[in-house]
Structure formats: structure tokens, C-alpha cells
Amino acid sequence: MTFETQLDRLAQLSVAFGLGLKPGQELVLTADIGAIDLVRRITRAAYEAGASNVLALYADDASTLARYTHGTEAAFDYAPGWLYEAMGKALTNGAARLAIAGATPGLLAGQNPDHVARVNTATSRAAKPFIDAITSGVTNWNIVPFVTPGWARQVFPDLPEAEAVDKLWGHVFTALRLDHDDPEAAWRKAFETLDARKAHLQGLSLDALHFEGGGTDLTLGLAKGHVWAGGGLALDNGTAYAPNLPTEEIFSMPDRGRADGRAVFTKPSVINGTIVEGLVVEFAGGKAVKIEAETNAEVARTWFTTDEGASRLGEVALVPESSPIARSGVLYFNTLFDENAACHIAFGNAYAMNLAPGADREAAGMNASKIHHDVMIGGPDISVTGLGADGSRHPIMKDGEFVI
Amino acid sequence: MTFETQLDRLAQLSVAFGLGLKPGQELVLTADIGAIDLVRRITRAAYEAGASNVLALYADDASTLARYTHGTEAAFDYAPGWLYEAMGKALTNGAARLAIAGATPGLLAGQNPDHVARVNTATSRAAKPFIDAITSGVTNWNIVPFVTPGWARQVFPDLPEAEAVDKLWGHVFTALRLDHDDPEAAWRKAFETLDARKAHLQGLSLDALHFEGGGTDLTLGLAKGHVWAGGGLALDNGTAYAPNLPTEEIFSMPDRGRADGRAVFTKPSVINGTIVEGLVVEFAGGKAVKIEAETNAEVARTWFTTDEGASRLGEVALVPESSPIARSGVLYFNTLFDENAACHIAFGNAYAMNLAPGADREAAGMNASKIHHDVMIGGPDISVTGLGADGSRHPIMKDGEFVI
Ligand SMILES: [Zn+2]
Ligand SMILES: [Zn+2]
Ligand SMILES: [Zn+2]
Ligand SMILES: [Zn+2]
Numbered sequence: 043m044t045f046e047t048q049l050d051r052l053a054q055l056s057v058a059f060g061l062g063l064k065p066g067q068e069l070v071l072t073a074d075i076g077a078i079d080l081v082r083r084i085t086r087a088a089y090e091a092g093a094s095n096v097l098a099l100y101a102d103d104a105s106t107l108a109r110y111t112h113g114t115e116a117a118f119d120y121a122p123g124w125l126y127e128a129m130g131k132a133l134t135n136g137a138a139r140l141a142i143a144g145a146t147p148g149l150l151a152g153q154n155p156d157h158v159a160r161v162n163t164a165t166s167r168a169a170k171p172f173i174d175a176i177t178s179g180v181t182n183w184n185i186v187p188f189v190t191p192g193w194a195r196q197v198f199p200d201l202p203e204a205e206a207v208d209k210l211w212g213h214v215f216t217a218l219r220l221d222h223d224d225p226e227a228a229w230r231k232a233f234e235t236l237d238a239r240k241a242h243l244q245g246l247s248l249d250a251l252h253f254e255g256g257g258t259d260l261t262l263g264l265a266k267g268h269v270w271a272g273g274g275l276a277l278d279n280g281t282a283y284a285p286n287l288p289t290e291e292i293f294s295m296p297d298r299g300r301a302d303g304r305a306v307f308t309k310p311s312v313i314n315g316t317i318v319e320g321l322v323v324e325f326a327g328g329k330a331v332k333i334e335a336e337t338n339a340e341v342a343r344t345w346f347t348t349d350e351g352a353s354r355l356g357e358v359a360l361v362p363e364s365s366p367i368a369r370s371g372v373l374y375f376n377t378l379f380d381e382n383a384a385c386h387i388a389f390g391n392a393y394a395m396n397l398a399p400g401a402d403r404e405a406a407g408m409n410a411s412k413i414h415h416d417v418m419i420g421g422p423d424i425s426v427t428g429l430g431a432d433g434s435r436h437p438i439m440k441d442g443e444f445v446i
Numbered sequence: 447m448t449f450e451t452q453l454d455r456l457a458q459l460s461v462a463f464g465l466g467l468k469p470g471q472e473l474v475l476t477a478d479i480g481a482i483d484l485v486r487r488i489t490r491a492a493y494e495a496g497a498s499n500v501l502a503l504y505a506d507d508a509s510t511l512a513r514y515t516h517g518t519e520a521a522f523d524y525a526p527g528w529l530y531e532a533m534g535k536a537l538t539n540g541a542a543r544l545a546i547a548g549a550t551p552g553l554l555a556g557q558n559p560d561h562v563a564r565v566n567t568a569t570s571r572a573a574k575p576f577i578d579a580i581t582s583g584v585t586n587w588n589i590v591p592f593v594t595p596g597w598a599r600q601v602f603p604d605l606p607e608a609e610a611v612d613k614l615w616g617h618v619f620t621a622l623r624l625d626h627d628d629p630e631a632a633w634r635k636a637f638e639t640l641d642a643r644k645a646h647l648q649g650l651s652l653d654a655l656h657f658e659g660g661g662t663d664l665t666l667g668l669a670k671g672h673v674w675a676g677g678g679l680a681l682d683n684g685t686a687y688a689p690n691l692p693t694e695e696i697f698s699m700p701d702r703g704r705a706d707g708r709a710v711f712t713k714p715s716v717i718n719g720t721i722v723e724g725l726v727v728e729f730a731g732g733k734a735v736k737i738e739a740e741t742n743a744e745v746a747r748t749w750f751t752t753d754e755g756a757s758r759l760g761e762v763a764l765v766p767e768s769s770p771i772a773r774s775g776v777l778y779f780n781t782l783f784d785e786n787a788a789c790h791i792a793f794g795n796a797y798a799m800n801l802a803p804g805a806d807r808e809a810a811g812m813n814a815s816k817i818h819h820d821v822m823i824g825g826p827d828i829s830v831t832g833l834g835a836d837g838s839r840h841p842i843m844k845d846g847e848f849v850i
Contacts, residue, residue, distance in 0.1 A: 075482065082509060090518075092518045095525065114496045116496050117496075117497060120472070122536070124532050124539070131528055
């Protein structure tokens with residue numbers, strides 16, 4: 043199969059299965075300008091599927107950088123809230139939203155960290171109405187990856203750039219199950235497995251999870267009324283969609299006040315473009331009380347104290363070592379992939395979908411923060427045990443694989 | 447000077463002189479994706495000038511085409527009004543607006559004309575809040591050209607594409623006075639000349655203009671309270687800006703009920719992608735009563751009867767034969783250039799800026815239409831005489847040059 047054919051199959055998968063785009067529906071698409079080839083294929087697929095309009099908003103590395111290299115103080119505390127508000131309104135009115143992920147890692151590495159932090163703060167504040175619309179479940183949305191040269195160079199630094207790009211696309215196509223004759227059917231089957239595991243765990247009504255192995259010994263309280271999520275979603279009107287492609291995780295909500303013990307992180311974490319390696323965190327009463335790392339520990343400490351919720355947990359996710367992404371053995375430096383390669387927890391904001399509708403968020407222990415940052419604790423040594431409120435113990439994973 | 451240097455000078459001219467961008471001001475930029483090199487230079491120049499944010503919205507020929515080649519009925523009657531509304535609001539709140547003009551001529555020539563017309567209707571309806579914000583004078587805005595291969599091929603069909611692009615850029619740089627050591631100073635001087643002529647004509651309080659020569663014999667009533675405009679503008683807060691670059695015209699408002707005689711058009715007119723040549727129009731009581739042409743007369747007749755105002759006039763403009771654009775002798779198939787190569791009149795909608803604030807638009811004879819279409823009547827043979835209400839005659843242009 044040619045590369046172009048695979049890109050068309052990716053576009054098709056994203057529009058038909060990822061978004062579940064409905065005839066007459068509008069599509070709002072965001073992408074890096076380097077991904078324009080995929081944008082064009084998605085645009086065609088969306089119009090074919092009956093889209094009323096496809097609007098592509100492009101980010102451009104050179105323009106992103108220009109803010110820091112040529113900007114004045116005025117450029118570091120402002121973001122165009124009017125645009126995010128309008129996009130949020132469009133989603134609320136029924137537009138579908140597609141993001142092509144493919145930023146250049148480390149783009150801002152050489153810039154003034156204070157400026158970068160201020161821009162991030164201004165942007166996340168301005169983007170809130172848009173993000174809220176996405177996470178509130180009012181519309182179907184989807185994220186798919188695109189390989190940029192910068193990303194490929196980071197993943198395969200020893201290869202010539204063109205080879206690195208080819209090789210990474212190969213992994214991406216496999217992770218997206220585009221190596222299957224019928225990728226959509228393969229995804230439906232994978233989602234059935236996720237659904238069965240979610241149902242099993244939901245049925246156990248666990249009080250906590252215990253992670254053990256490879257230096258980790260962490261007991262994580264689960265929020266009262268926590269909901270296991272993962273795989274596909276559906277709107278009230280019945281539209282089925284798959285927000286993240288690829289996705290391999292099932293995830294739920296920790297109690298922000300109950301995390302105790304030690305977590306050894308099994309993959310490097312990229313914080314604002316800086317790579318933090320060998321991260322080890324000690325938790326007490328839900329809070330990260332000691333943050334150590336082999337490299338850039340200070341960056342982690344600063345990030346995880348952005349606000350009160352940043353040092354507490356908002357997500358816990360389970361991924362088996364046999365997932366296609368984990369099996370590739372590649373470190374992708376990209377959350378969409380790496381979080382699907384291993385069990386993880388997230389510092390910061392929790393997802394509303396992980397709590398029963400109508401539950402008291404405060405009483406349940408739902409965390410809130412400006413950040414949501416996944417860090418990997420899974421690996422071939424990890425075992426996960428479910429703890430019931432009655433003291434019962436339920437093996438969930440052993441040596442990195444599900445036993446349910 | 448290298449091409450890159452000239453592009454940087456164009457970016458500088460656009461931001462500093464065209465927009466008069468103020469420190470702390472936001473910039474909303476629209477461009478074809480082919481113009482990204484200029485977008486990046488403008489982005490840098492804008493941040494350097496203190497922009498709080500530069501947002502670039504890109505159009506892409508392939509995606510524009512996909513609507514027609516792959517779209518269903520749903521795709522022909524919808525445009526994202528929410529985006530135009532938001533952009534309008536941003537301008538009203540003080541954002542500056544920059545358009546890089548450079549569409550591919552004839553892009554939609556092969557598509558279903560009914561679909562094209564429906565998309566145009568939906569788009570102009572949706573875009574109204576944005577267009578209104580631009581024309582209402584609440585913020586500084588600027589349009590600059592960018593040479594696309596498609597445009598260059600149309601202007602120089604006999605040259606190899608790369609040569610055509612180079613040659614057209616040469617003309618564009620000259621028209622933009624980028625061949626001057628200090629282009630901004632050259633433009634300030636040019637605007638002083640425009641200002642002096644506007645003041646002179648304003649002082650005459652003319653009742654009508656008489657165009658004569660090269661077969662044209664046209665008496666054009668001027669609106670009561672008409673205002674001569676052209677060159678630079680200024681906001682209430684004092685910000686000076688130059689909406690169109692290049693610009694060579696001074697223009698005012700005709701009385702929609704008083705145009706009599708014959709106009710021989712001196713350049714081909716592009717109507718919805720169709721070239722109309724040898725256009726001759728007879729006017730009576732302000733209305734085009736006979737429309738003849740050597741080619742595609744029917745296209746002109748249809749266009750100039752789009753609505754009642756389409757067959758009446760909304761603008762009259764004076765441009766000397768010695769303007770750099772006229773001197774180039776090139777037909778640009780682009781209003782930004784061609785309307786600055788010759789005296790012209792426009793069928794359709796009039797500009798509010800050409801009428802004294804508070805004047806009674808109906809009594810003044812201000813025209814209204816969905817279209818505004820410039821057609822060139824100027825040339826080396828044309829003479830223009832101002833007619834006072836008292837019967838006085840005031841020579842304004844002779845043999846294509848100003849005599850005031
Ligand atoms: Zn996750
Ligand atoms: Zn997460
Ligand atoms: Zn004009
Ligand atoms: Zn005009």
C-alpha cells in the first residue's frame with residue numbers, strides 16, 4: 043500500500059470512525075501547517091460524508107516562535123479568547139471537532155521559560171470555553187496524529203531525517219491499526235475488549251487501586267462514584283465517536299485526598315518541551331510531597347505546583363504491555379502514544395466523564411487544576427490490585443498484563 | 447536587493463505604514479496558504495512592533511475546491527457565520543486586520559455555477575458582521591498583494607511560470623514603491639499629493655463631473671454632501687493607516703440618479719472569473735440602459751442587473767496615467783492593481799466614507815447593491831471637468847493627467 047493510500051485510510055478512519063461525522067454537520071479542524079496533506083484528505087473525506095463546512099485552523103512553528111524571538115512584553119500575557127469562545131460556541135451548536143496532533147517537540151526549548159509559562163497561562167485561560175465545550179460531551183470530537191520531521195528526529199535521533207519520518211509513520215500506521223485490512227473493524231473489536239474490562243471493574247465498585255513493582259508501591263483511592271471510561275463515546279443523540287486514535291487505555295478518577303506511597307515513573311516526561319527523566323514521586327494524603335528526578339527535577343517541581351490541584355491526581359489509567367504501542371518499544375515523546383503504552387496517572391485536572399452524573403464532586407474527591415499531565419508508571423514489572431471497601435483484594439493486572 | 451529582503455520590506459511597510467499597528471494591538475490576518483512566507487515575515491514585523499497576538503487564518507485552494515468536487519448539497523448553502531461574527535467582534539474591540547490578497551484566478555471555473563453562486567451567497571451573508579466591522583472605520587486595516595503562480599500565469603501567459611512569477615513580483619514591488627530607498631517616505635509623499643487634490647476638489651463643492659475622450663462622453667452627478675477620499679485614513683484615536691497598498695486613486699460618491707451619456711471602458715473587466723472586453727455602456731438618469739461588449743456582453747448584462755443598484759453607480763475615481771501602475775502597462779486581472787491604473791467608475795454599492803457624516807443617504811443619492819464592481823474609463827485620451835451648480839467649469843484632468 044502506498045503512503046498516500048495509508049494517509050487516505052487514516053483520513054477515512056478519522057472522519058467515519060473517530061468522529062462519526064453526521065451528514066450536514068460542520069467540522070472545525072486544527073492542525074500544524076506541516077500536516078496540510080492530511081488536512082486536505084480529511085477535508086475531502088468530510089465533504090464526502092456530507093459536511094456542511096470544513097474549517098481548518100493552522101498553527102505554524104515559525105509564527106509560534108516569532109512571538110518569543112521578536113515579541114515585546116505585550117505578547118506574553120494575551121491569547122485570543124474571542125476565537126476560542128467562538129469555537130466553543132460552534133461546538134455547542136453541533137460542530138464536530140478534529141485535532142491533528144503533530145507539534146515539533148522542544149520548539150520552545152531555547153526561549154525564556156518565564157515568557158513560555160506566561161503564554162501558556164494566558165492561552166489555557168483563553169482556551170477554557172473551547173476546552174470546556176470539548177470535554178462537556180456536547181459534540182463528537184477526535185484527535186489523530188501526524189508525523190512531523192521534528193517529531194521523527196526526536197524519536198529516532200540516529201537516523202537520517204527522511205528515514206526517521208518513514209519509520210515513525212510505519213509505527214503510527216500500525217498503532218492506528220491501518221495495517222489491518224479493515225481498520226474500522228479492528229478498532230470495533232479492540233473497543234469491545236475495553237468495554238468488557240470497564241464493565242468488570244465498574245462492577246467491583248472498588249475503593250482503591252494498589253500499584254506494585256519496579257520500585258513503585260502506591261495506593262490510590264478512587265473517587266466515590268468513579269466511572270471507568272475508555273474507547274468509544276456516544277452523544278445523547280446516539281452519535282458514536284472515538285475521541286483519541288490510537289487509544290488503548292481504560293481510565294477512572296482518583297480521590298484527590300487519597301494517594302499514598304511511592305511512584306517510580308517508567309518513561310521520561312516532557313514538561314513544556316523539557317524532558318524530565320527518572321522521576322520518582324512520594325505521595326501522602328493525595329499530595330505529591332517529594333519530587334525527585336535524574337534530570338530537570340526543578341522543572342517537574344515547578345510544573346506540579348502550578349496550582350493546588352497540580353500536585354494531586356486527576357486520572358488513573360490501565361494499559362497492558364501487549365498493546366501495539368507498548369509492543370513497539372518506542373518512546374514517542376507524545377502523550378497520544380506514550381499514555382497508550384503504559385499504565386499512568388495524571389497530575390492535575392480530572393475528567394467529569396469519570397464521575398457518575400449528579401455526584402457531589404467535592405465529596406467524591408474530584409481534582410481540579412489548570413494542568414493535566416500524564417506520567418507513566420506501567421511496565422512489565424507492574425501489578426495492579428483492586429481493593430474493596432470491605433477489605434477484599436481483586437487482582438487486575440500482573441506483570442503488566444490484564445488478568446481480568 | 448534580494449527577493450527575501452524585498453519581502454521583508456513589504457512586511458515592514460504593511461505593518462508600520464499600511465496598518466499603523468500600535469503597541470499592544472492584536473492582529474488578525476487572512477491569507478492564502480501559498481503566501482505563508484510573507485505571513486511569517488509580517489508576523490515577525492508585527493510582534494516587533496508590539497503586537498499582543500498575531501492570528502493567521504489561511505485559505506487553501508485544494509480545500510476550497512474539495513467542497514465542490516466532493517461535497518453534497520449540504521455544503522453549498524452554509525458558511526461559518528460564528529467565525530465571521532467573532533472576527534467582527536475582535537475588530538470592534540480594537541484588533542487590526544490585514545489581508546494578503548492573492549487568490550488563484552479561475553479556481554472555480556470548472557465547477558457547477560449554481561453551486562458557486564449558492565456558496566457565494568451563503569458566504570457574503572455570513573461574512574457581513576466582519577465586513578461591516580472593517581468598513582465601519584472602527585479599526586485600522588490593510589490589504590497587500592502576494593504573487594501566486596496562478597495569478598502570474600494569467601498576467602504573463604507566454605512566459606514559463608517561474609519567470610512569470612519573478613516578473614510580476616518585480617511589477618508588484620515597483621507598484622508598492624519598494625524600489626525607493628525609503629518606501630514609507632515615498633508613500634507619505636504620494637499621500638500628500640492625494641490629500642492636496644482631495645482638498646482642492648472638496649473645496650470646489652462640485653455638482654457633477656464630465657468625462658470626455660476616447661469615445662467616452664459621460665456626465666456624472668455627484669452626491670449632495672459627497673466626500674473625496676483616498677490615500678490614508680485615521681481612526682478617532684489618531685491612528686493613521688493606509689487600507690490599500692498600492693493605492694493611487696482619489697474617489698467620491700456619484701448620485702445614483704444622475705449619470706448620462708456614454709462610457710467606453712478602457713480595460714477588460716473580470717466578472718466572476720470571466721473576462722469581458724470592449725465594454726461600452728450608455729447611461730440615462732443614472733442607470734445603465736444599454737450594455738454592449740466585444741466579448742461576453744451577456745455576462746456583464748447579468749452581473750449589472752444582479753439587483754436594482756447593480757445597474758447604477760457607487761463610486762467615481764480619478765487616477766493619473768503617470769501612476770507607477772498605469773506606467774507599467776500591465777493588465778493585472780486584479781482590482782487592487784487595475785483600479786489604480788486608471789480613472790474608473792463602480793457599478794453597485796457606494797462607500798459610506800464618501801458621504802458627509804449625518805447626511806441623508808436617500809436624498810444624497812447614495813447607491814446600494816450586493817455588488818461593487820470597478821470598471822476602467824481612464825486612459826491617455828481622457829479629460830475630466832468639474833461642473834459647479836452655478837454653471838462654472840473647472841478643468842481637473844487633461845489627456846489623462848491632473849491639471850490641479
Ligand atoms: Zn490517560
Ligand atoms: Zn491523561
Ligand atoms: Zn476605486
Ligand atoms: Zn471600487
